[in-house]
Structure formats: C-alpha cells, structure tokens
Amino acid sequence: MEFLYEYGLFFAKTVTFVIAIAIILTLIVGSAVKPKTKKGAIEIDDLSEQLDDLKHSFLENTLTKKELKAHHKAQKAESKKAASDEPKPRLYVIDFIGSMDAHEVESLREEVTAIIAIADPKKDKVLVRLESGGGVVHGYGLAASQLQRFKTAGINLTVSIDKVAASGGYMMACVADEILAAPFAIVGSIGVIAQIPNFNKILKKNDVEFEQITAGEFKRTLTLFGENTDKAREKFRDEIEQTHGLFKEFVSSQRPSLNIDNVATGEHWFATQAIEKGLVDVIKTSDDALLEQQSERQIYKVKYKIKKGLSDKLAIGLSSSINRAGVNLMSRFKAMNP
Numbered sequence: 001m002e003f004l005y006e007y008g009l010f011f012a013k014t015v016t017f018v019i020a021i022a023i024i025l026t027l028i029v030g031s032a033v034k035p036k037t038k039k040g041a042i043e044i045d046d047l048s049e050q051l052d053d054l055k056h057s058f059l060e061n062t063l064t065k066k067e068l069k070a071h072h073k074a075q076k077a078e079s080k081k082a083a084s085d086e087p088k089p090r091l092y093v094i095d096f097i098g099s100m101d102a103h104e105v106e107s108l109r110e111e112v113t114a115i116i117a118i119a120d121p122k123k124d125k126v127l128v129r130l131e132s133g134g135g136v137v138h139g140y141g142l143a144a145s146q147l148q149r150f151k152t153a154g155i156n157l158t159v160s161i162d163k164v165a166a167s168g169g170y171m172m173a174c175v176a177d178e179i180l181a182a183p184f185a186i187v188g189s190i191g192v193i194a195q196i197p198n199f200n201k202i203l204k205k206n207d208v209e210f211e212q213i214t215a216g217e218f219k220r221t222l223t224l225f226g227e228n229t230d231k232a233r234e235k236f237r238d239e240i241e242q243t244h245g246l247f248k249e250f251v252s253s254q255r256p257s258l259n260i261d262n263v264a265t266g267e268h269w270f271a272t273q274a275i276e277k278g279l280v281d282v283i284k285t286s287d288d289a290l291l292e293q294q295s296e297r298q299i300y301k302v303k304y305k306i307k308k309g310l311s312d313k314l315a316i317g318l319s320s321s322i323n324r325a326g327v328n329l330m331s332r333f334k335a336m337n338p
Helices: 002-032 047-062 065-084 105-118 137-152 168-173 200-205 230-254 271-277 286-294 310-336
Strands: 040-046 090-097 125-132 156-166 178-181 186-188 268-270 298-306
Touching: 040 047, 040 105, 047 286, 047 298, 090 105, 090 286, 105 137, 105 298, 125 137, 125 168, 125 286, 137 156, 137 168, 137 230, 156 168, 156 286, 168 186, 168 230, 178 271, 186 271, 268 271, 286 298
Parallel strands: 090 125, 090 298, 125 156, 156 178, 156 186
Antiparallel strands: 040 298, 186 268
C-alpha cells in the first residue's frame, strides 16, 4: 500500500511538472506571435432543409410502400410548383446565449450586420432565440442596441425565450416586435444589483495598511480594502438608482403598454404569469415558432464563428487533458478505496 502511495505521489509530481512546462511553452508561443485581430466568418445553416430531411426520414420509416409512393409523387408535384413560384420570404434565426459579461455581443453585431445587408425589410423576418440571466449593464445595453438595428432597418424582429431572459436578458427581449416564451421560461427581473466584499477589518486585524490616492471626490465610492464611508455608500446607492431609472425608461420606451412600476421591482415570473403583466406576448416555444414558419418561409440560421488561434487551441487541448486526467485519477482512487 505504501508503494502505491509513493507511486501516486510521484505520478502527481510528474503530471504537474509536464503541465507547468506545457503552460510555459504556450505562453512563450503566444507572446512571440504578434497579436492580431481575431477574424471569423458567417456560417449559414438551412434549417428548412434540416426540418424537411427530418420529416422525410420519419415518413420513410413509418409509411407503407404504397403510402410512401404516393408521398413521393405528391412531393415531386409540390417541387415543380415551388420551382415556378416566386421565392419564399426568409426567416433568419440567431441564437444568443448570454454570459455575465455579455462578450457574445461581438458575434451578435456581426450576425446583425450580415442580416441587415441581405434581408428584404418588406418580406423577411428575424427570430432571436434568447437565453440569458443578465449581467453587466454596458454589455447588455450594447446587445439591446444591436437588436434595435433591426427595427431601425424596418425588419420585423421576434424574440423567443425558452428558458430565461431576466435583467439584461429582458433588456434585449423588450426590443422585439413580439416576444414568445415557453410556459416555464423565467422572465423579468427588471432591477439592478451591485455587491462588493470589504476586507478592511481583516487588514487592520493583521496590521496591514492600505493606501489609496484619488483625484476627484467620487473617483472611488466603495472599495475592497479601504474603509468605506456613509457618504460613499450613499453615492453608490444613487448610482444604482440612476441605472435602474435608465433601465425602466428603456423598457417603457420599447413596451409602452407596460405598467413599469408594477414590473420593475426586481422580481421575476414564469411566462404564464408574465403574459398577464404584459412582459411577453405569446406562450410558445421556439420549436413551434419554426414549425409554423416552415411552410411560409425559407429558414436560415446565421452564426458568426471566430477562428481560434494556436494559443487558443493549445489552451483548450490542455484544459481538456487536465480534466480527463483528473477524472481518471479520481476514478482510480475510488476503485482502490471502495
């Protein structure tokens, strides 16, 4: 047993050493290469074709030979008719899954630009499948502004919420001409929160002094390590209230029928409750929305994909390797100690 312990310790040290060398090499390579703006490309998936393939695959496995023959005949006739008809109007689909810092807005702006460049405002529409619990104000403010570009261009915009669009997520959603939401999707949370720990007492207890020099009375309000004053706290509260006021004004401007004072309390609701308050328009999943549009429109999913550099690929590979090694080590440890 002692041998196994020593072997495990040696193995852990070796793995740590190898990982450290790999990280150093990655940093050296990353710093040696001149930083360049990461380029990406717009990818377009034909969702109409995918839905048709799914339907035909299902029918081929469920219909009898006679029924399948009749189906193929009807399909050919429909294809000939479609070829002679005018092209269908288009529905462009964007997926936005937002994080706390809303860094996904960099891809969103490219997707919006691409759609505006090719869409016909008279016929085409946009569906954004949105999922976000909110985050930083400036990030989600920019994301909402990107969606506003569709309205400025005269393109009809629908936002679909399958899981959650709260706080900054709802700031984005309220821009839409129509908001769809799944029955148990979480909606609302029109409020602002800020929190910061303070370690001043711990520093004083350990005889550690902290110096902070600022120019301007309110250059810094609350601080991590300094002693916070009542005046600084009051100023910070005022800033939070101002941000909340701007949030309320924005939502009111996008959805004038809302009783903003009733919904801007920071609370969130399920979609079945939110529809009564006017926060959403229709109870419906994004899947149903796409199926309804399939016969009327050609549906395309638009995604901006950023090409990963060498350092990014190495970092992802290294992270995956460490994760696998950790899982394997834990599995072996559990096997040795049932």
